[in-house]
Amino acid sequence: MSLKERQVVVLAADLFEDTELLYPVHRLREEQVDVTVAGISDRPVTGKSGHGPMPVDTTVDQVDAERFDALVIPGGFAPDAFRRSQAVLDLVRAFNDAGKPIAFICHAGWVPISARIIEGRRATSFHAIRDDMVNAGCDWVDEPVVVDGNLISARHPGDLGPWLKAIIAALGDS
Secondary structure, three states, X not given: OOOOOOEEEEEEOOOEOHHHHHHHHXXXXXXXXXXXXXXXXXXXXXXXXXXXXXXXXXXXXXOOHHHOOEEEEOOEOHHHHHOOOHHHHHHHHHHHHOOOOEEEEHHHHHXXXXXXXXXXXXXXXXXXXXXXXXXXXXEXXXXXXXXXXXXXXXOOHHHHHHHHHHHHHHHHHO
């Protein structure tokens, strides 16, 4: 299956979990997906473990959800910045309203919470934010990958392989 025509936006902010941003970018590009890295600002970002500075392709406020097939949100400490960005929350809601895949991992569960799209949905996250997910109305489960409609969630970097398989499958189905 060729995903050559697919376009995915990956969010980036300082203190992202290095593997949770880098692996999706490289793995999707291996599948010939057109990947755009979007930052909260236009300055390069640095990972939690020191990868970087990594340039961003554009800023979140310049991203039009209609142009993309899926959204990927890495974890680390970056989701704390993402959830405080109105542009990010608006983008997440636009993807959700269009029924397009939104993939999030680890602490990135905070973003759909703040966008108010997680209530009544089944998902997973890093165990440390389980209470946040449950308190937001999520049916939280401890599984490597959970797909609930357009939401694709994973717990931590150890789940990157199955998470990317689920993202690639969703791109092939759309």
